[in-house]
Amino acid sequence: MKAEQQKRKIISKGGIIVLLIVIVVSVLIWWMFSKKDDSIGTAQIMLDGNVVKLIDLSTAKDTTFTLENCENVHFEIQNHQIRFVNVECPDHLCEKFGFLSHPGETAVCMPNRVSVTIIGTDSKTDTIVN
Amino acid sequence: MAKRKWAGVFLACVAILCSGCSKPSPTYSECYVMDTQITQQVYGRNAQKACDAVNTRLKELESLLSLYVPTSQISKINENAGKSPVKVDDYTFNLLQKGVFFSEQSNGLFDITIAPLSTLWGITSDHPKVPSEEEIADCLRLVNIENLVLDEENHTAFLKEEGMAIDLGGIAKGYFCEEIKAIYTEYEVDSALISIGGNIYTYHQKPDGTSYRLGIRNPLSDSANDLMGILTSHDEVVATTGTYERYFVQDGVRYHHILDLETGYPCDSDLISVTVVSNDGALADALSTTLFLAGKEAIPSYINHSDFSVIVIDEDNRVYVSPSLADRFTIENDTFTLADEFEEAA
Numbered sequence: 001m002k003a004e005q006q007k008r009k010i011i012s013k014g015g016i017i018v019l020l021i022v023i024v025v026s027v028l029i030w031w032m033f034s035k036k037d038d039s040i041g042t043a044q045i046m047l048d049g050n051v052v053k054l055i056d057l058s059t060a061k062d063t064t065f066t067l068e069n070c071e072n073v074h075f076e077i078q079n080h081q082i083r084f085v086n087v088e089c090p091d092h093l094c095e096k097f098g099f100l101s102h103p104g105e106t107a108v109c110m111p112n113r114v115s116v117t118i119i120g121t122d123s124k125t126d127t128i129v130n
Numbered sequence: 131m132a133k134r135k136w137a138g139v140f141l142a143c144v145a146i147l148c149s150g151c152s153k154p155s156p157t158y159s160e161c162y163v164m165d166t167q168i169t170q171q172v173y174g175r176n177a178q179k180a181c182d183a184v185n186t187r188l189k190e191l192e193s194l195l196s197l198y199v200p201t202s203q204i205s206k207i208n209e210n211a212g213k214s215p216v217k218v219d220d221y222t223f224n225l226l227q228k229g230v231f232f233s234e235q236s237n238g239l240f241d242i243t244i245a246p247l248s249t250l251w252g253i254t255s256d257h258p259k260v261p262s263e264e265e266i267a268d269c270l271r272l273v274n275i276e277n278l279v280l281d282e283e284n285h286t287a288f289l290k291e292e293g294m295a296i297d298l299g300g301i302a303k304g305y306f307c308e309e310i311k312a313i314y315t316e317y318e319v320d321s322a323l324i325s326i327g328g329n330i331y332t333y334h335q336k337p338d339g340t341s342y343r344l345g346i347r348n349p350l351s352d353s354a355n356d357l358m359g360i361l362t363s364h365d366e367v368v369a370t371t372g373t374y375e376r377y378f379v380q381d382g383v384r385y386h387h388i389l390d391l392e393t394g395y396p397c398d399s400d401l402i403s404v405t406v407v408s409n410d411g412a413l414a415d416a417l418s419t420t421l422f423l424a425g426k427e428a429i430p431s432y433i434n435h436s437d438f439s440v441i442v443i444d445e446d447n448r449v450y451v452s453p454s455l456a457d458r459f460t461i462e463n464d465t466f467t468l469a470d471e472f473e474e475a476a
Contacts (some may be wrong), residue, residue: 033241049185050160088257091378096352104345105355108167111256115160115167121153126171126323129330129361129370129405130354 041120042104043082045075048113057082057101057118071116080081082116084109154337159351161185163192166303166327167255173320180317184310184324186238191306193220197245204296209247212292214283223285225412225466226278231302231418233275239423240416241391245295246272253396254299258378260385266394273391304415307367309332315441319441328375329415330368348463349374349403349443358466359449361441362458363407369414371422372403388422400426400445405454408438444469 011019043060045053057080064076064085072088081099089111097107101107103120106128156171159181165169168188196202203218210216218226229242246269252258259270268402277290289295303326314322314333322333323342332342339361348356349372361368373386373396390397408414417438421428426444433440439452441459448469451459461468 006352044158046160049159097355098353100355101417106169107354110162110165110167113162117169119158124343125357125360126336126342127169127325127330128345128347128354128357129325130328130347130375 039103039122040080040101041118041122043100044117044119046115046117055082067114070112070114072112073109075116082118083107084116087112135460138462139405140142154320155187157181159185161188163188164299164303164327165198168324168326170322170324171313172322174318174322176317177212177319177322180314180322182317183313183317185261187309187313188306188326191302191309194219195225195298195302197295197299204298207287207289208383215284215286215288217286220285223280223282223287224296225302225305226280226287226296227414228305228412229296229298230275230280232301232412232420236416236420238391240300241273241275242287242296242298242301243273243275243278243294244300244389244391245261245297246293247389247391247394248297248299251385251387251389251396253378253385254376256387258380260380262385263355267438270391274410278434290305300419301412301416303327303329304367304369304411307411308414328370328418329411330363331411332365332368335364345462346370346405346441346459347372347374348404348465350447350465356463358403358443358463359408359459359461361405363457366407366409367411367414368405368407369411370403370405370453371418373399373469388419390423394460397423402445402447403441403443405441406438407440407452410437413438416471 022094040058043055043057044051047067052067060077060080062078064074066074073088074127076083076085082100083099084094084107087094087109094107094109100107100116100118103118104123104125106115106117154173156173158178159170161168170184172180172294192201193199195204197204199205203222207216233241250261250265250269272291272294277294279288279290304354308324310324310331311333319333321336324331330344335341341364344361344363345357346359346361347354348358373388375387377384377386386396388397399422401422406414423433429442429450433450433452439454441455442450443466447466449461449466450469
């Protein structure tokens, strides 16, 4: 009886193998995610303080688009970077920000109250003093 | 016993897997107040509520203090210039007192009665223009801090001459940081960073115990994402002034927003960027403009000050840094070099 109980408590050889496989696979998955290239972030587009679009630039295809409620503003995505283009505003300062792709980078069109900020974990700075 | 052992191994695996996603992420917020983009990143369980409370308060302050809101207390003082004193609330009165103090201390470089001149140029408006010399001379006559009378007993403000007007744009955003600190404290925020038009306020260190990393913009670049250096910061206001902020181009000439009260035209400073770091937001905001106007020759008089620290860049791309910032500021762009005469200036 006692021997039987002890046998039930101890994990079988098969169990050990399964557990080892689980550990190895887990560590591999963790390693793959931690090794992901974080230098290209996600573009967060905001209109008047509300998030209207999130675009993962690492997988984004080249395109040009506008916003549903703000057709004055256009964005271009090229080679996993994003920028303001063809903006109807008095100063066009937003277009001078150029292409953005790295976390922490940001551009704003004040007259249209539209901004794009690259979010991600690999940011060199928390913000830029302008 | 063995089961427990394997359960321990399993839990350790789960802990390893979870460690990658346990880093707290901030709540982001953005709004537009006083013709400025306000961005916040806030950590803590009440982060969203704190962001909303800050945005609401800033909109209230805009309606109280903006020169461009017809019902604001500042507009009422301006409307009654040369006529009668206007009673204002404690907040406005205290800010006006600070404005008068910094104006008087600046030797004529900074003046909160600049509004006739700043609105004439309209550099921050949708329709800026180069005024005639006659228009500029007429406006310059009206800019005079000595003609703003503050009555402490009755809490009134009075501009002695008709046509005079107050513009708090050079000090208000920095001053708001004190109000923002009180809101973050009230909502028990763990840590936060807020950017208000050239002013950054950092509240505590980040949850991982490190300071915020603030990029100082390369003043030679059109892109706001191009850095010249990085400053680590917590629990202080960092204010930067440069001619890249706001400007317009007419007939091939670039006109920026920092006006010289002697000439009435955008200043021709031998500095290209001034950053002031201080616990006093109003001081940092007002001083960054004042020191920009004061130029290079004034650097030795303030580089080693007890109330604030500075990072100043001259037109030869030389960078002057207060000794108190030496350990937490690094130059990240080879175009800029630490000034040789740093020791002499200090």
